[in-house]
Amino acid sequence: MKAAGFSTFGGPEVLDLIEVPAPQAGPGQVRVRVKAAGVQPFDIGIRQGWAPPSIDPTLPRIPGNEFSGLVDQVGDGVTGFPTGTPVLGYSLLGSYAEYVVVPADQIVVKPEVLPWEMAGGFSGNAQGAHMALEAMTIRPGDTVLVHGAAGGLGTFAVQLARAWGATAVIGTASEANHDYLRAIGAIPVAYGDGLLDRLRAVAPDGADAALDAAGPEALYASVELVKDRNRIRTMVSDEAAEELGIPALGPGRSAARLGEMVDLYTQDKFKLHVRHAYPLAEAAAAHRDVESGHGRGKVVLTVS
Structure with a gap:
């Protein structure tokens, strides 16, 4: 073959x-x-x-x-x-x-x-988002921060958080992707210098949970906004996570998890x-x- x-x-x-x-x-x-x-x-x-x-x-x-x-x-x-x-x-x-x-x-x-x-x-990004948000215990009424929100993982994470009842999802991404983020239900915030200030302007009371799929800068900003570090996860910044005391995301892929995400797609929960x-x-x-x-x-x- x-x-x-x-x-x-x-x-x-x-x-x-x-x-x-x-x-x-x-x-x-x-x-x-x-x-x-x-x-x-x-x-x-x-x-x-x-x-x-x-x-x-x-x-x-x-x-x-x-x-x-x-x-x-x-x-x-x-x-x-x-x-x-x-x-x-x-x-x-x-x-x-x-x-x-x-x-x-x-x-x-x-x-x-x-x-x-x-x-x-x-399969990969759908299950990764599900595993991370489950570990972050996303609840109805939460404000959730997703870094790298326009990518494959971020796309799933934004919409899954909304499907699970998050009141607001803030997504960081390049400015060229901000219209895309609005279309999938996120409040866009630009990467780069001054990230933390821009996030605080959008979420003056902080966030309840955060997922990093962008890098260490995003993770450092997350710990300033989320009080409980057990409700933060990263997919890309393992060294920074260890330094900050953020739990690692363990294995957890399964057909049941994948099937749940496919069912949500058929219910028109994902774009x-x-x-x-x-x-x-x-x-x-x-x-x-x-x-x-x-x-x-x-x-x-x-x-x-």
Whole structure:
């Protein structure tokens, strides 16, 4: 099968179209013929040489941890996903490929109203936002601060906070994305020097909770506005979080969590945006796009 992978760590240019054996579904697993795969900062870290302990160290390595497609092979013991079922799901690696094999408890049925490209970039950010906001104990009436609000994760976090009853969601982003933030229900505030003053002007009484998907500056501003540091989480600033005593966000992806987010989408609780869909052979360009920062919505790869 064709895949986008690399045999050495480095910049986007190390990604290339390669041929590798197609994986086979084992007991409890399904194989999915991939239609689209999301591109995330996690994948960029993998390409640069970072890896969680559980990753097989052998190369070449195929990034990609979210996908949509059609079940085309079912392993022993799997029920509920006959061949041909449209699904979306998640993996640790391997989604930048024509086929991916995952445990059957890492997929859910894709509703017809969710387009393939959007479904391919749905799982990672949807679940990340859900995990973070759940850990932050978002409650009706809260004022919630989301940094990096125009990106894939931020888009979900803003709208999920509103769906869970937040009275106000303040989103930080580049000024070019402020109309987009208003459209998804956030009060926009610009990045850069003077961030804390601008946030205080919008929220003079502070915020109840904050999610950082932008960087340390945003996290330092958050601790000035949120009294309870247990209600702050970061997706990108681990060192600053440890320094500030902000709890880490542990693992928690599941089909149940993904299914809940898909249900909210079908209830029209989310407006999602795919800013660019690149063909699989242009995975390097997709990585450059994500690394450029300040983009709105999601970058995906189209596979078949």
